[in-house]
Amino acid sequence: MYIFIMNPIAGKGRAKTIYAKLQKNEYFQKLNTVSFCTKYKGHAEEIAKSLHRKYRETDITLIVVIGGDGTMHEVINGLKNKQIPISFIPSGSGNDFARGTSTPKNINKLMQNIYETNTSVPYWFGSYLSKNGEKRNFVNCLGFGFDAVVAQQANQSKIKKVFNRLRCGSLVYLYALIRSLFTFKPFIIKMELDQRTKVFKRCFLLTINNHPYFGGGMKINPQARNNGEHFSILVIDSISKWKVLALFFTVFFGKHLHFKEVSTYTAQKITCYANHSIPYQVDGETGSTSFCTMIKQPLPMQVKGCSKMVQNNRNHIN
């Protein structure tokens, strides 16, 4: 059985349109499917959580998420058995999980991959301890500071609808970035990386990544490779606002690593302490905290339908 979980408001309605197209897809029609449509924030997580009560796990062949990164985040958090393969049909504004896993945008190609391929690809996600001590998971990245403010601004922006309608949803992040730049205040943060400690006195951004992308295609952490050993961490510290503007124009090409204010690290476990509550974003959803621990999960989830990631992982392992 193939379970489809669709967020009708993702991409300001694009997920709904894609789901309608899917009904006419020849591969979809050949599958034994059960579809769920989310009704409110957090519903995808509840649906994923309820699956093991409704069905025998051995009867579920695949879970297909139709939505954006936020919906994917909810499903991976709700799912009890993370070994059930997952596919992602990118239909949100940013869709960074699709970029990070080289999932085709073309729905026919993706459905063909899903239908014809028996194998899945390992994808190592991360976990973090939330404010109330609950363990949660993230598929793309967890960031503190400026990227969180940008994500918040992008989520709340009324112009998001316009960009989505023009089929350039990721431009909302560029718009949000420019708007947030002049009001953002740097912060002090201490970071424990496995056995090392680093302190940043004018931290602008600290991001922990499972793959390079953030904000609809910005290569925020170009060196990040998905693997089971460690996260890639990128910090921007003591930078002038004008230089940030210059830096962000190079982010799409991953060239910002040349700036002296940018440093990168790898670690399996990271704990961050800030001197006050600072904004964070996790897979594009935002909040604020002064403390967080993140751990790379050694047991990967299984992703189906993506094409190039096997290659990426092999490159890394070798």
Ligand SMILES: Nc1ncnc2c1ncn2[C@@H]1O[C@H](COP(=O)(O)OP(=O)(O)OP(=O)(O)O)[C@@H](O)[C@H]1O
């Ligand atoms: N029926 C619904 N009504 C209102 N909100 C919903 C509903 N279903 C899901 N949501 C919420 O919608 C939010 C956005 O979803 P999602 O991130 O998938 O789309 P997006 O923001 O368009 O894409 P991206 O994160 O890739 O930019 C999530 O926080 C999710 O909890």
